[in-house]
Amino acid sequence: MPELRKNPVTNRWVIIATERAKRPSDFLQSDDKTNNNSSNCPLCPGHEKMTPPEIAAYREPGTLPNEQGWWVRVIPNKFPALESSGDLQKAGLGIYDMMSGTGSHEVIVETPDHHEPIALAPLKQVEEVLWAYRDRLLALSTQSHLRYVLIFKNHGKAAGASLGHPHAQLIATPIVPKLVMEEVEGSRVYYSFKERCVSCDVLKQELAMGDRIIEENNTFLAYEPYASRFPFETIIAPKKHDASYAFIDKNQIMDLAKILKNTLWKMHQLLNDPPFNYILHTAPFGESVKNFFHWYLEIMPRLTQVAGFEWGSGMYINPTPPEVAAKELRAIGVPDALQVQKTN
Amino acid sequence: MPELRKNPVTNRWVIIATERAKRPSDFLQSDDKTNNNSSNCPLCPGHEKMTPPEIAAYREPGTLPNEQGWWVRVIPNKFPALESSGDLQKAGLGIYDMMSGTGSHEVIVETPDHHEPIALAPLKQVEEVLWAYRDRLLALSTQSHLRYVLIFKNHGKAAGASLGHPHAQLIATPIVPKLVMEEVEGSRVYYSFKERCVSCDVLKQELAMGDRIIEENNTFLAYEPYASRFPFETIIAPKKHDASYAFIDKNQIMDLAKILKNTLWKMHQLLNDPPFNYILHTAPFGESVKNFFHWYLEIMPRLTQVAGFEWGSGMYINPTPPEVAAKELRAIGVPDALQVQKTN
Numbered sequence: 001m002p003e004l005r006k007n008p009v010t011n012r013w014v015i016i017a018t019e020r021a022k023r024p025s026d027f028l029q030s031d032d033k034t035n036n037n038s039s040n041c042p043l044c045p046g047h048e049k050m051t052p053p054e055i056a057a058y059r060e061p062g063t064l065p066n067e068q069g070w071w072v073r074v075i076p077n078k079f080p081a082l083e084s085s086g087d088l089q090k091a092g093l094g095i096y097d098m099m100s101g102t103g104s105h106e107v108i109v110e111t112p113d114h115h116e117p118i119a120l121a122p123l124k125q126v127e128e129v130l131w132a133y134r135d136r137l138l139a140l141s142t143q144s145h146l147r148y149v150l151i152f153k154n155h156g157k158a159a160g161a162s163l164g165h166p167h168a169q170l171i172a173t174p175i176v177p178k179l180v181m182e183e184v185e186g187s188r189v190y191y192s193f194k195e196r197c198v199s200c201d202v203l204k205q206e207l208a209m210g211d212r213i214i215e216e217n218n219t220f221l222a223y224e225p226y227a228s229r230f231p232f233e234t235i236i237a238p239k240k241h242d243a244s245y246a247f248i249d250k251n252q253i254m255d256l257a258k259i260l261k262n263t264l265w266k267m268h269q270l271l272n273d274p275p276f277n278y279i280l281h282t283a284p285f286g287e288s289v290k291n292f293f294h295w296y297l298e299i300m301p302r303l304t305q306v307a308g309f310e311w312g313s314g315m316y317i318n319p320t321p322p323e324v325a326a327k328e329l330r331a332i333g334v335p336d337a338l339q340v341q342k343t344n
Numbered sequence: 345m346p347e348l349r350k351n352p353v354t355n356r357w358v359i360i361a362t363e364r365a366k367r368p369s370d371f372l373q374s375d376d377k378t379n380n381n382s383s384n385c386p387l388c389p390g391h392e393k394m395t396p397p398e399i400a401a402y403r404e405p406g407t408l409p410n411e412q413g414w415w416v417r418v419i420p421n422k423f424p425a426l427e428s429s430g431d432l433q434k435a436g437l438g439i440y441d442m443m444s445g446t447g448s449h450e451v452i453v454e455t456p457d458h459h460e461p462i463a464l465a466p467l468k469q470v471e472e473v474l475w476a477y478r479d480r481l482l483a484l485s486t487q488s489h490l491r492y493v494l495i496f497k498n499h500g501k502a503a504g505a506s507l508g509h510p511h512a513q514l515i516a517t518p519i520v521p522k523l524v525m526e527e528v529e530g531s532r533v534y535y536s537f538k539e540r541c542v543s544c545d546v547l548k549q550e551l552a553m554g555d556r557i558i559e560e561n562n563t564f565l566a567y568e569p570y571a572s573r574f575p576f577e578t579i580i581a582p583k584k585h586d587a588s589y590a591f592i593d594k595n596q597i598m599d600l601a602k603i604l605k606n607t608l609w610k611m612h613q614l615l616n617d618p619p620f621n622y623i624l625h626t627a628p629f630g631e632s633v634k635n636f637f638h639w640y641l642e643i644m645p646r647l648t649q650v651a652g653f654e655w656g657s658g659m660y661i662n663p664t665p666p667e668v669a670a671k672e673l674r675a676i677g678v679p680d681a682l683q684v685q686k687t688n
Contacts (some may be wrong), residue, residue, distance in 0.1 A: 006570040009542050010444040010523075011532040011538070014571040015661045022575060024614050024662040024672055027647040069602060081661045094549045096544075096570045152652030160651025177657030179354075186353040198353050198439075205438045226440050227349040231366060272369050277654035303371040304637065308513065309425070309498030309506025311644060312623035313521030317359045317367040317425045328368055 002082055002101025004175065009180075012178050017021035017081050021184040036164030038114035041181040042078075042192055043165035045112045047071070052076040055106060056135065057127055064162040071125065072132045073109040088145045088174050090325045104140060104172035108132055108151075109165065112149060117155065117166045119264035119273075126257035129168070130248075133280065136170055136245050141285050146172045148180060148284045156275025159302045176284040183281065184289055191292035199294030200241050212326045215262055222263050224322030224329075231303050231320035232329070233273065234263055237296035243283040261299065267301060346426055348519065359445060360427050380508030382458035386422075387509035389414070389456045396420040399450060400479065402472055409542025415469065416476045417453040424449035425515055432489045432518050438512050446607075448484060448516035452476055452495075453509065461499065461510045463608035463617075473512070474592075477624065480514055481590050485629050488658035490516045492524060492628050500619025503646045512673035527625065528633055533541030544585050546574040556670045561608055563599040566607050568666030568673075575647050575664035576615065576673070578607055581640035587627040589639045604641065610676040611645060619646040 003016045044052035047065045056074040063069025077082070089100040110129045111121055118126055126291030133151050140149050153168040154160040176184070190198035206212055206223050214222040214234065222236045235257055238252060248256070267274060282295040310316055345653070347360045386394035392410045400418040407413025426447030433444040454473045455465055462470055477495050484493050497512040499502040520528070534542035550556055551565045558566040558578065566580045580603055582596060592600070611618060626639040654660055 007569070007571040008534070008546060010526050011530060012571065013574075013659055014573050015659060016572075016665050017661050018665065023668075024576075026646075027575065028616050035500045093570075094553075095545050096549075148657075150653060150656050152656050154651045159650045171653050171657075173657070173659070177659050179656065179658035182354050182658070185557045186355060190352070201439050202352060205440075209438075224435075225351070227351040227356070228356050228360075229356075232368075233369065272372050274371070274531050277655055279652055281656070285642040291411040298656075301371075306650065308623055309494060309515050309534050311621055312496050312523065312625070312642075313492075313515075313517070314523035314526070315357055315359060315517070315521050317361050319361050321360050321362065326366075342376070 001086065002080075004099045005103055006097040008095050008097075010178075013175055015081050025282050030285040035061060036114075038165070041163065041165050043073075043107075043109045043163060043167055044114050048073075051107075051130060052078060056132075056139070058132065068112075070109075070230060070262055071112060072128050073106050074132065074136060076107065077105040077107050079170065082173065099174060102145060102174050104143075104146070104149075104170070106136065106170040108136065108170060110168060111166050114165050117264070117269040118261055119269075121166075121261065123254075123257050123261060126261050127253050129259055130260075133168070133170075134246060134248060134253075137244075137282065138174045140170075141246065143172070146285065147173055147176045148173050149282070150177065150180075151280040151282075153276075153278045155277070156273070158275035159277050161273040161275075176287070180281070180284060184284065184287065187292040187294070188289070197241050197292050197294050198236060199296070203237060203239060211323045214266070214326055214329045215254045215259055217259055219252045219260045220282055222259050226322060228318050228320075228322040228325070229316035230300050230318060232267060232274075232301045232325045233318075233322070234267075234299040234329075235296050236260060236299070237261065237294065241294055243290040243293040245280055246283040256297075257311070262334045263299065263329070266329045267299070269332050270328055271301060271303070277302065284338070345430065346424075348443045348445055350441040352439050352441075357519055359425050359446070363453055364544040380458075382509070385458055385507065385509050386509060387417075387451070387453045387511055388458050392417075396422060396449075400476075400483070402476065409427060412456075414453075415456060416472050418453040418480060418517070419451050419453065421449040421451050421513065426517065443518060446488075446489060446518050448490070448493075448514070450480065450514040452480065452512040452514060454512060455510050458509050461608070463611075463612040465510075465605070467598075467601050467605060470605050471597050474597050474604075475566055477512070477514075478590060478592060478597075481588075481626065484514075484516045485590065487516070488612065489518055490629065491520045492517050492523065492590055493626070494524075495624040495626075497620075497622045498647070499621070500617070501610060502619035503621050505619075520631070523629060524625070528628065528631065528637055531636040532633070540634050541585050541638050543581060543640065547583060557668045558610070558670055558673045559603055561599045563596045564603045568670045570666065572662050572664075572666040572669070573660035574609060574644050576618075576645045576669045577662075577666070578611075578643040578673075579640050580604060580607065580643070581638065585638055587634040587639060589624055599643075606678045607643065607673070609678060610673045611643070613676050615645060615647070615671055620644060621646065634685050 023121050045068045055077050057070040058072045059070040082101045084104045088102040149172045151170045212224045278299045283289050283293045348357050389412045398419050401414040401416040402416040428448045432446040493516045495514045519603045622643040627633050627637045672688045
């Protein structure tokens with residue numbers, strides 16, 4: 001069973017993942033390559049038996065679970081960082097605090113097509129992926145021992161992906177993660193001074209200034225944040241205030257699919273299919289944050305290295321000003337063909 | 345001039361390093377290799393003219409600055425993240441806050457020998473390096489616009505080193521970095537409850553439990569922290585409470601040199617010269633933290649990848665329990681020959 005342990009100085013929780021246990025010799029082998037061969041890919045159609053039984057799927061009527069016929073499929077991670085079985089146990093060990101590694105670790109397979117990442121997928125498929133994120137968030141929010149669901153994507157080996165087949169992951173935690181708590185607290189303090197959401201104020205200023213905007217549509221804005229930590233770091237945020245991704249509506253899903261796909265396509269073109277992570281920042285469960293927390297999606301191309309200064313300071317050195325990055329991304333045209341909706 | 349910009353939600357400062365500016369095409373080239381060829385190494389003796397003029401050096405009597413004869417040499421970073429010229433300027437931009445990138449970015453060349461990292465260097469040379477760290481910390485602490493000096497090492501390409509010659513770096517900042525502030529605040533809260541330093545309590549418990557200890561001597565303890573974020577993450581802390589590395593005395597320097605060298609040598613043996621970062625955590629300037637902040641050195645082998653979950657949560661998944669890592673490192677014997685002091 002994995003274990004959560006708390007740093008007594010910084011109050012940061014760490015997952016000691018015994019199920020993924022590694023010995024020194026495991027680190028001496030040369031890096032595993034990303035598996036990008038569809039013939040032995042466990043996420044490809046026809047290989048459903050290579051994964052644990054599915055948790056959920058969108059599939060053709062008449063097809064059976066764990067068989068072909070799906071277009072989005074959610075499965076447990078084979079090497080989970082947190083485990084979904086067992087009750088949450090908490091304990092002290094002298095000065096230290098720990099709890100059992102109870103939670104959930106899922107893989108969201110985003111397409112049956114091994115070679116069709118979101119940047120290249122039909123808009124309709126991107127919408128389905130976005131609905132799947134919401135469904136899993138809602139499903140897990142009813143489990144009383146869970147406090148947060150982090151939905152994220154690792155694309156490319158340098159971003160931590162071990163499988164080339166397009167997929168996202170979800171880790172549900174029994175605590176509110178440190179960085180989420182920081183955003184909650186930062187937004188709460190601003191609201192207590194101004195009675196306004198800080199992210200709503202940021203969006204207003206970005207729309208007025210314009211030099212960091214990549215794309216805008218009816219309900220979403222894609223922009224490079226003023227204090228970007230990384231080159232081409234991008235935020236996609238709903239223009240209307242909402243604390244949780246769970247509240248997204250049909251029109252927003254269509255707009256988000258379009259702006260997400262366009263943004264990833266621009267990065268794909270400009271930076272030659274860069275490795276990237278994206279992360280859905282949404283409100284923790286059961287917290288009264290709805291007035292001041294503003295959900296968003298953060299995309300981080302992995303182009304620079306994090307080293308001693310960043311690890312020691314929590315500060316980042318970004319060699320590409322966000323205004324420059326935004327200008328480059330704006331300049332990449334999106335062909336009309338990419339905008340056409342294809343049906344599954 | 346580089347610029348510091350603050351994230352208005354998390355209050356995290358970022359350095360937008362215009363002097364290191366990169367365009368999209370810079371990220372498309374294959375990664376630069378670490379320069380590990382001493383014939384064109386700018387840090388090797390005889391190549392002093394390849395670097396900016398030295399800031400300080402320990403050198404043989406009668407030798408001149410920027411010539412051979414040094415055994416430790418401090419130079420400005422050729423591509424500084426922060427600049428030492430100019431006054432500190434602060435400004436607002438609507439909702440945003442910024443300041444000029446005023447500070448210092450230095451390189452501490454730790455030996456004339458291109459192929460002698462601390463793990464393999466004579467103890468006496470390690471002591472000299474540790475004195476140089478202290479000298480620079482003291483020298484910069486007198487500059488009133490600086491709030492912190494972060495001393496760190498990147499060893500190996502995966503840890504961010506671009507030069508193979510053994511060296512550390514120092515970045516002096518006009519703000520107290522976020523992670524340092526977190527440690528200050530966490531320690532302050534604990535002290536306000538208990539009237540004791542949290543790190544002193546941690547050291548007492550580690551000494552009593554013993555299963556995470558790597559090595560102990562008169563004045564230092566090397567151990568794997570209970571909530572290790574990374575495999576083989578190691579802390580070397582003074583057993584006696586002190587807030588700042590600036591107060592280290594001669595006996596402590598000798599003990600620290602020995603335990604640091606032994607620990608790095610054990611990692612070198614067990615993990616085959618792994619890439620690693622180390623970071624000196626010391627008290628910010630001018631803060632009244634002396635009762636509750638406890639300085640330490642943190643060593644982080646770079647064996648695992650940081651991906652979407654870590655970036656989104658601030659939590660880490662560690663596949664090697666610290667008790668297992670400590671046992672493996674303890675088991676590596678240190679030959680007596682390594683303990684012998686050689687003189688320069």
